Amino acid sequence: MNSPEANLEEPRLVLRRVVIEGLEPEIDGGKYPVKRTVGEPVVVEADIHADGHDVLSAVVLYRPDRESGWSEAVMRPLENDRWRGQFSVESLGPYFYTVQAWVDAFQSWCRDTAKKAEAGQDISVAGQFGARLVQSAAKRARGNDSKRLAEFTAELKNFSSADPSAVVRCARSAELAALMGRYADRSRATTYDKQLAVMVDREKARYSTWYEMFPRSCGAAPNKHGTFRDCIPRLGYVSEMGFDVLYFPPIHPIGHTKRKGRNNTAQPAPDDPGSPWAIGAAEGGHMAIHPELGTLEEFKQLQTKARALGIEIALDLAFQCSPDHPYVKAHKEWFLERPDGSVQYAENPPKKYEDIYPFYFESEDAPELCEELKRVVFYWIEQGVRIFRVDNPHTKPFDFWEWLIREARREYPEVIFLSEAFTRPKVMQRLAKLGFAQSYTYFAWKNTKWELMQYFTEMTQTSVREFVRLNVWPNTPDILTEYLQYGGRPAFMARLILAATLSANYGIYGPAFELCENRALRQGSEEYLDSEKYQIRGWNIGSPDSLKGLVARVNEIRRENPALQSDWSLRFHTVDNDQLIVYSKATEDLSDIILVIVNLDPHYQQSGWVEVPLADFQLASNQSYQVHDLLTGARYLWQGARNYVELNPSVLPGHIFKVRRRVRTERDFDYFL
């Protein structure tokens, strides 16, 4: 245990005058890194103060590894002893940062000398004080800097009380200030007592567009088991819709013992394919490919074809076994043995999942188990996979994931792990802290305006955003929400627009989604009827009712508008109708401002007066501006803060407006920026 008693009991006397506290961002006292993607800024704030009234100086120290020298970024005081500075992260992997601050004797001298001169006081002694400081800096300096400082020293020393202007001139000299800043006396500087870390990911960790698909449903005929080869023609379809991650459920051999039949029944028909999550059979386990999907070579070919279309294939990491998994015989010690000698299956009493054997991480042999699972991850990385969607990480120890992700990222810092944990909020957040680059969310169950505002404000406007990156899904093979079941096509459109614009990372499970599949297993269930988890489905992807065109347009809008590629600028705005939700995202320089309005009511037309935050958008209240609906191409001239909107859900339940500020006069041909 790290003992803070030192503070209470150990006699020692080090007089540092400057205090640095309340540093942000800092997660759990520095235990976990904050997250950024390459090129993003890290804005660092701290409370910095000292005894007395001296002027202080402070810098953020940062470096891309532990060996490099520190780079520095100047911090500026805000108010109430709060200071701010920032730096950018330019390479993958960890960065480190801390803060250093010191009493700036020269700046204090400048301020005090100017005040004395203004009050008409004798400043001959002040001149000598200044000479002392400048001379000392001259000794620390080199080359021409040292020479110039020596000249300033002479000027201050030679000053006669008949001409105080020389001293005042020095106190106000920009050149001297710059030199003195460069050679400030930091021998008694305070450095914050922790080095904090930033985990830098590639851009896709922040902005990605996912499509989940069962490759076995891509077969040429409706009931024929699809293969990786069959997926190749489907890539064009996925690419046309604008997705850049194609995620497959597990592609490994599927167990036969206790296999589940169609619609999750206990008695499968002989040709029922089983759940891909019941991993392992005679043909192999987590490092094998289900023979009916194809070969490793074919999987690699598929990856190559996908990459050519800008699509990465993401695999599922489901660390559990079917009773037929080779591990079950070869490594009984990795499973919990029941008193009757059988292997413990998954259960959540009184529910039993007898087709699944969880690993037993409390086993004495857990270290070997962990090493094996690490081999699984590295195996697929070596086959070219760089994105993993991790199934139920919250049912395996946190420490396992922390270790595994650290190990993987040390060699492959471009690897992205998505946490599929639908569980209690603090558990989900812990998984994000310990290294998952993206996290599933409660989005699917947030359907009212209040719920959406409350949830997304918490996730994007508090310190949670430093380590949680949302990846929102309106549906998954396990989640067909009541909103989608009962809201029909308008509900699918609304949830698509919300997902794609509220979160820079989002995904859909298709073709179920774009084909508006909304039949549930039974009333009150969120399971799909005829779920692809237990059977092969043929999908009519060419259906004229498909939302394919809307999906493609929404994803195109995301690509063209950087405001939608990050979540930190998300702000909700007022509208006088609880069925309408209004929010904006904008780039920092306001060159891209997106204003989204969605009708959450899938049944009726809704209208209301939207309050546009004119000041935030730097819009003048007395000039009109244009809102350009990127979905339909329609353009509206708006003026002032309150403007009317009306949305018919059967037509299109949302606007994605680009706000175009009027910047020219009537003498120009083009009116809007």
Next chain:
Amino acid sequence: MNSPEANLEEPRLVLRRVVIEGLEPEIDGGKYPVKRTVGEPVVVEADIHADGHDVLSAVVLYRPDRESGWSEAVMRPLENDRWRGQFSVESLGPYFYTVQAWVDAFQSWCRDTAKKAEAGQDISVAGQFGARLVQSAAKRARGNDSKRLAEFTAELKNFSSADPSAVVRCARSAELAALMGRYADRSRATTYDKQLAVMVDREKARYSTWYEMFPRSCGAAPNKHGTFRDCIPRLGYVSEMGFDVLYFPPIHPIGHTKRKGRNNTAQPAPDDPGSPWAIGAAEGGHMAIHPELGTLEEFKQLQTKARALGIEIALDLAFQCSPDHPYVKAHKEWFLERPDGSVQYAENPPKKYEDIYPFYFESEDAPELCEELKRVVFYWIEQGVRIFRVDNPHTKPFDFWEWLIREARREYPEVIFLSEAFTRPKVMQRLAKLGFAQSYTYFAWKNTKWELMQYFTEMTQTSVREFVRLNVWPNTPDILTEYLQYGGRPAFMARLILAATLSANYGIYGPAFELCENRALRQGSEEYLDSEKYQIRGWNIGSPDSLKGLVARVNEIRRENPALQSDWSLRFHTVDNDQLIVYSKATEDLSDIILVIVNLDPHYQQSGWVEVPLADFQLASNQSYQVHDLLTGARYLWQGARNYVELNPSVLPGHIFKVRRRVRTERDFDYFL
């Protein structure tokens, strides 16, 4: 620097399942202790969770020093994975605490077995699982406990599937649960990674009533320099008003060079006594007594007399020197030398304080200086002083105070240091964190309802209260606020009631306060005219206009009502008049509820409807209750939440109500508790 990179880079694999995070109270990551007084509880909360669905158990571990074994207090889950437990601190000095939690296999088994039995499932294997757990505990147990656990093991083992009731009986047995709790398997328990500290003070640190007085003004004749002997008869006066701390400005020899005259003039008359804060003359420095006050022996006699009346004498620690202080010659190295060879005086350009030389803590010889100042503190402790009011601590390094207070408290944990820092909020809070038991506040300048509510809510209802203990003063020799200058006698009464009831620690500078001295040096100044800082004042303490009686009654109410002896229960309540402020304090068991209403307008009568928080006070809305004004003795029967009050400031600007809940029926003689 403490490097957290371990988390990012070091390969290691320890699988602990339980996570403990978000522990409170914890100040600055455990760097500073929280504060309590003997007998107070420490309520500890943490987020505790693990992977999966197992039942967890958690305890607070605590001990009064680093050598003792840990004691334990059980923690209970609240909601959203938040847990709470508490312990009491029973001795002075530091306490240490942390949290331990583990996956409770037995409790998980009980829960799951009961669920399976309810669902009518076969629980024969569950019975064997249970036997495994109980047998393992039997091995850890001793004596009869071990025997009983072995019996339970046999019962579980011998169970036949014909009679599942035996297993269910075991799963629900309170005796078995208690035994299994006692011998829980904690081999994989998680212990929070820090030991946190509590600094335990004596009760006076939390509840004290201060009177500041210049002993030199206690002389027999108006212009005669008062002595410690003259103070003895004054003790009765102070005691009758109910004060328990009598604080003297510095009692040391006063410098002559650059001495300030009456009303802070630069040209003193020959008989002007000088400011007591210009410490040091030929007669001695910080360890000497001003000859005109008396001898060390007389000071000790005065302390003895005071103690007999329940009064402690507090001294001022003003670490600065007059130009005549013996240190100035003997230790030139402790002061900053100006380029002209003179000693640097205090200044805040363009203001100069040439009668004061600050110590130069950036000197190479600062360690010796600090040791000397420590000798000063220990010297006065050895003369019996246990309370120090520290003058301007924010103009000396934080690290100096942290070291000094730690050193003093290690030998004398009963010593109390009050920080007299009127400066920026974060500086004031830092001083409190590093060890000052009490802190001066902004109270004097908080005069409107909004200011008072905002300030006292922040100081008593946020984590600031864990380390800042307020000591509020309506006036000091430096502070005669405009509110007092222009509000007359009603203003003094109102500020007295506010100070004494908002804060368990408060003080007045008298006799100026009770005699309603309100003449300022000039318009716009907060300095007293004819300030005692620069001259001896004769006070007519027998004046019929004195607030002595009110002060005495207020302090008596504080003594009789434990609710007023702590600040944590302070809550503000609604009243429909911005000139009225309403708040309450209550003991945890509600045996003492005090409701205070003050008219902040010193000129006019104000009235309004007060909203009483019936639920908080456990008052029925359909029964009347009594509010008993402890200032006047008047009793009012109130009913429901809204009740009328009216306060005439010339008569008495406040009510201090004791809320008496009706607990008996009409068949009882006494109607109210």
